[in-house]
Amino acid sequence: MTSIPTVDELKSTITRLESRYRGHDEARALFEVYEKLCERFEQDLADERDLLLNKAAAMMMIKYWVEQEGRYSPHV
Numbered sequence: 424m425t426s427i428p429t430v431d432e433l434k435s436t437i438t439r440l441e442s443r444y445r446g447h448d449e450a451r452a453l454f455e456v457y458e459k460l461c462e463r464f465e466q467d468l469a470d471e472r473d474l475l476l477n478k479a480a481a482m483m484m485i486k487y488w489v490e491q492e493g494r495y496s497p498h499v
Contacts, residue, residue, distance in 0.1 A: 440485075
């Protein structure tokens with residue numbers, strides 16, 4: 424059975440992923456797009472949970488791209 428993440432868990436996940444990928448050279452271009460998307464999400468979404476879920480999904484796209492490209496080892 425899966426559990427629904429709390430707002431605090433979503434915030435923690437987003438902060439952790441942003442911290443991990445913000446300075447990552449191969450993710451730089453995607454991270455710039457992510458930041459622009461976050462601005463748009465904040466304009467368009469009134470519900471905090473919706474905002475956080477969208478940010479988390481965008482961060483997961485960056486994580487997936489970097490891992491698929493073999494340019495980042497999460498164990499380092």
